[in-house]
Amino acid sequence: MLWVIRCDGTAGNGATMGRDDLTPPDGPYAELFLQLADLIEAESEEGRPVYFKTTIAIGSEVAKVGGTIFEEDRIFVDLYRRDGAHVPGDGIDECITLAHELGHVRSITEGHVTLEQWRDFRDVDALEHPTSASAETRADYLAEEERAWAVAHSVLRDLGFEDCETFNEIRRRELEDYRCGLFGSHDAS
């Protein structure tokens, strides 16, 4: 389930960073990672900059690797890293995660979701039974996840990313987890 992520809050973890402080993964995905980080940073607006965070995820039952935190005066893109805030995870996973989070950031900067809706989504994440949230909020939340995946797909394609199989598998798994968590069924939408 997506709802059981626990993040370590130890010193040095979760500090906000600019794009230049973000350690890219080694290997063939380093360049794509930095291109995606540039696109995310480019969404910064006056009075609402976009920062990065890396958080050590502990006790997680799933391989969820990122999140977007939307506040009145700033946006954070958070990468969850299992082995340390500056120890990148798998290159392809981190690139797909950044592309997906870019989708959320654009939903915010392009006005597809409001700060209030975003807070509602975070509240749903914190519920023991997400199906108890209002039907409208759950539908909005799933629509937002689908929108972020659509942006991820088009941005990665434009940047020359070719591993559609891995992308489709991660998108399918993530959306299925959301559908199941929000609607209590893998079939509902």
Ligand SMILES: [Zn+2]
């Ligand atoms: Zn998402």
